[in-house]
Amino acid sequence: MTKSYPPTANTYRQEDIQQILQIAIARQVNDDEFTREQLAEIAAELEITPETLLAAEQDWMTRKGELAQRQQFNLCRQRQFQRKLSKYAIVNTFLVLINIVSAGALTWSLYVLLFWGLGLAMNAWKVYRPSEEEYEQAFQIWMRKHQLKQTVSVVWDRLNRAWQS
Template structure:
């Protein structure tokens, strides 16, 4: 009787175990949410110390916060692109209409349309690039600006509270 390949492999490395357990939990749980107590029980069964679990949970929370910040940044960039595209459509429609009314044909307005369209295309290209050094620099700049705005708002609100009392 031939021995199947799954019966021959009796040891797994840590990454394999993580992937197998991740798939098994996903298949079993589907839309089920686990409580923190259940998380602690699972960790205890896997002989993971509460301290190690707490550190892992903190790292996961930090990672989720980073993911949320990047999603907010991408939403901001898409909104900015939509505004730019709207301005492009309105202004170029006006110039093309003005060109048609004055000259009866499209001449000079096409140059504006083409050059601005080139800029819009490059802007769209950069907006949908979510990796690389340029993206990271833009994200860091946006994040610093938001931190400064939040600090100023906090100071401003504190000043109003002290003046109001």
């Protein structure tokens, strides 16, 4: 019995080729890791020059590093929001209890609860649904601070080693 294949197109767009090859490579190999030599062989079979492969690999490493930094930034923002939410819950629970004990009903604490809650909701929107421009601006500021901290840490370590010598 012969296997029938679906009709195929005569031409493919570059992104279609990338997707097809990605699926084929994923199906062919059970192990998810390739050696650098295997990568070079695949590139040679596709007539990709070693220089182009090296440039692509460097670009991929840069993108991977930036993605890791963005994930770290997102995690940092989410942790900051969670701390603010915890403070909101603790302080407002205390204020509501004081208000109920002293006045027997919610009076003034309701205003604190609502206005602080509005600010918290706006902060949640910034963290979880930012505009692209706003997100990019916040990320760049965070990156500068992060790089400055790293630079200061390296300089401090070198000074400590120099003083200890």
